[in-house]
Amino acid sequence: MQAIPEAQLLRLEDTREKVNMALEALIQREIDKGSGEVAKLSGEILLSGGKRLRPLLGIFCYEASGGQDIDEIMDLAIAFELIHTATLIHDDINDAAKLRRGIMTLHERIGQPKAIIAGDWLFVQGYGLSGRYTKECIDLIREACANIAVSEFKQLDHVLDLSTSPEDYLQIVRGKTAGPFSAVCESAAIIAGATPEQSKALGRFGMELGIAFQLMDDLLDLRGDERMGKLRGKDIIEGKMTLPLIHALTLLHGKRRQRLSEILNNFSDNLWDELMTLLDTSDSIHYSECLMHTHLERAIQELDSLPETNSKRLLLNIVEKMQTREN
Amino acid sequence: MQAIPEAQLLRLEDTREKVNMALEALIQREIDKGSGEVAKLSGEILLSGGKRLRPLLGIFCYEASGGQDIDEIMDLAIAFELIHTATLIHDDINDAAKLRRGIMTLHERIGQPKAIIAGDWLFVQGYGLSGRYTKECIDLIREACANIAVSEFKQLDHVLDLSTSPEDYLQIVRGKTAGPFSAVCESAAIIAGATPEQSKALGRFGMELGIAFQLMDDLLDLRGDERMGKLRGKDIIEGKMTLPLIHALTLLHGKRRQRLSEILNNFSDNLWDELMTLLDTSDSIHYSECLMHTHLERAIQELDSLPETNSKRLLLNIVEKMQTREN
Numbered sequence A, B: 001m002q003a004i005p006e007a008q009l010l011r012l013e014d015t016r017e018k019v020n021m022a023l024e025a026l027i028q029r030e031i032d033k034g035s036g037e038v039a040k041l042s043g044e045i046l047l048s049g050g051k052r053l054r055p056l057l058g059i060f061c062y063e064a065s066g067g068q069d070i071d072e073i074m075d076l077a078i079a080f081e082l083i084h085t086a087t088l089i090h091d092d093i094n095d096a097a098k099l100r101r102g103i104m105t106l107h108e109r110i111g112q113p114k115a116i117i118a119g120d121w122l123f124v125q126g127y128g129l130s131g132r133y134t135k136e137c138i139d140l141i142r143e144a145c146a147n148i149a150v151s152e153f154k155q156l157d158h159v160l161d162l163s164t165s166p167e168d169y170l171q172i173v174r175g176k177t178a179g180p181f182s183a184v185c186e187s188a189a190i191i192a193g194a195t196p197e198q199s200k201a202l203g204r205f206g207m208e209l210g211i212a213f214q215l216m217d218d219l220l221d222l223r224g225d226e227r228m229g230k231l232r233g234k235d236i237i238e239g240k241m242t243l244p245l246i247h248a249l250t251l252l253h254g255k256r257r258q259r260l261s262e263i264l265n266n267f268s269d270n271l272w273d274e275l276m277t278l279l280d281t282s283d284s285i286h287y288s289e290c291l292m293h294t295h296l297e298r299a300i301q302e303l304d305s306l307p308e309t310n311s312k313r314l315l316l317n318i319v320e321k322m323q324t325r326e327n
Helices: A006-035 A037-045 A053-064 A070-097 A106-110 A114-133 A133-157 A166-191 A196-223 A243-251 A256-263 A270-279 A284-302 A310-322 B006-035 B036-047 B053-064 B069-097 B106-110 B112-132 B136-156 B166-191 B196-223 B243-251 B253-266 B269-281 B285-303 B310-322
Strands: none
Touching: A006 A037, A006 A053, A006 A070, A006 A114, A006 A310, A006 B136, A037 A070, A037 A106, A037 A114, A037 B136, A053 A070, A053 A166, A053 A196, A053 A310, A070 A106, A070 A114, A070 A166, A070 B112, A106 A114, A106 A133, A114 A133, A114 B069, A114 B112, A114 B136, A114 B253, A133 A166, A133 B006, A133 B036, A166 A196, A166 A243, A166 B069, A196 A243, A196 A284, A196 A310, A243 A256, A243 A270, A243 A284, A256 A270, A270 A284, A284 A310, B006 B036, B006 B053, B006 B069, B006 B112, B006 B310, B036 B069, B036 B243, B053 B069, B053 B112, B053 B166, B053 B196, B053 B310, B069 B106, B069 B112, B069 B136, B069 B166, B106 B112, B112 B136, B136 B166, B166 B196, B166 B243, B196 B243, B196 B285, B196 B310, B243 B253, B243 B285, B253 B269, B269 B285, B285 B310
C-alpha cells in the first residue's frame, strides 16, 4: 500500500471533526427542544470519544462513489454512530461493564433504568435520521440493526460454550460488527447514485473490513490496549468465545485442552502467562492475525473497480490502519 | 353517543384479526429468514394478547380520512404495536415486573440481557416498517418514540416525589402514552391523503384519547383489573405518581397528607382501605374520572369535521369503550 500524503490525512481529521460537530449539533438541538436529561446524558456518552469509524466509512464511500455534497450523507453517517453508541450502552448493561472508553459506564453512573432508556433514545435518534433516505437504504439499516440483535442472542447462547465453532463465530461477527459496517458503506454508495454492482461491492468491502475489525478486537482483548480504555481479558471474563480461543480449543487436545477449559471457566489475572503459552502452542494468535489480513486483502479488492480518488485513498488508509488499530 | 350496529362491531373484530395476522406473518417471516430465537421469543410476547388499540386507531383514522387500501396502512399500524411491545419489555425490566398480561415477563423467563436485546429487536422491526412511508411520517414516529424516552426519564425522576404537580404528570403522560396514540392517528391521516388541518385534528384526537387512556390506567391501578392480568397497586409499589395520588397530595393537608405520604412510601396490601378512604376524602378518584371524561369529549370533538363513515363510528366506539376500558 502506498503512503498517504499529509494533506489527505488532514482531510481525514477534518472529516472526523465535521462528524463530531454534526453529533454535537444534534444533541444540542434536542436539548434546546426540551429533551432534557436523556439528551444530555446520552450526549455525554456519544461525545466522550470514539473514532467515528462508521461515519467516516460512510462519507468516504459516498464520495468515492461520486457523491459531491457531504450534507447529503452526514445524516446517514451519524445515524450509524448513534445506533452504535446505543448498542454499546445496552451491551455494557448486559456485560455489567464498569468502564467504557476509560470512563464510567452510563448504567454505573445513572442506574440501569435510565441507561436502558438512554440507549433507546439514541437508537431512535439514529434510526430517525435515516428517514430522509429511500426505502432501499432504510431497509438496509433495518436489516443491519435487526441482525445485531439476532447475533447478540447467538453470542449469549455461546457464552462459555467451548464447542463454539469458527462458523458460529463468523456468523455472530457478521451480524454484530460487520453488518453495520457493510450497511453504512452500501447505503452511502446508493445515496451517491452508484450502480447496484458498485453499491454491493462497497457493501462487501464493509463486511470484510468489519470482520477484520472484530478479529483485531479479539486480539486486543488478549494483548490489552490501554489507549482504548479497554481492560485486558474483558472478553475472557465475560465468557465470550473469541477466535483465538475457539481456534486453540479446536486444535489442542488431551491435557492441554482440558487445562485451557479450566482457565477459561475460572479466569483470573495470574493465569495470563499460562493462557498465552497455550495459545502459542496452537499458534492461535498468529492464525487470527493471518485471517485478519485475509479479510483486509479482500476488503481492498472490493475497492478495485472504484476510480482513483482521494476518498478511495482514504478508505485504503482506513484499511491499512486497521492492522494496527490506529483508526 | 349512538349504539353501534352489530355489523360494525364485527368489522372491528375482523380488523383486529387482520392486525394479529399481519403481526404473526412478520414474526414467521423473520423466523424463516433465520432470525431464530430472538424472533421466536419476541413473537411470543407480541402475540400473547393485547387489544391492538394503536393499530386499530391507525387503520380507522386512515379509512375515516378517505384511505381505501388496508394494505397501504397495515405496516404503519403494526409498527406502533411492535414499538409499544418493545417499550413494555424494557419497562418491565426497569420495573422488575414479574407478570405482563397475566404471563411471566420476558426478562423473568430468559434473563435480562436477552430481554433488553429482544426489546431492541422489536423496536427495529417496528421502526423499519415505517421506511415505506414519507419522511413526514417517519419524523412523526421518531418524535413520538424519542418523547417516550424523554418522558420515561422524567417519570423516573418523579418516583416517590410527592411534590409532583399535575403539570409534571400531564407532560409525562403526553410523551409516554398519548404521543404514540397521536402519532399513529396523524400519520395514518397523512398516508390517506388528508389535508394538513384534518391530519392535525386526528393527531389531537389521538393525544386526547391517549391522555384519557392513561387516566383510566391510573384508576385501574387503584381498582385492580383481573382481566388485564395487572396487579392492583403496581404503580403505587413502583412509586409511580398517578393522578389520583397527585390530586390527593395537592388537596390534603396536615395529618392526612402526612399519613398519605407514609402510606405511599411504605405501601402494603393491608393499607388499601386506609388509602382509598384518604383518596375519597379528597374526592381524587372522582376528579380523575371527570378529567378523563373531559379528554374523551375533546377527542370526540376533534372528529367533528370528518364525514360520517363506518370508520368514524368505529373510532367513536373506541372512545366510548375507553370509559369502561373494554378496548
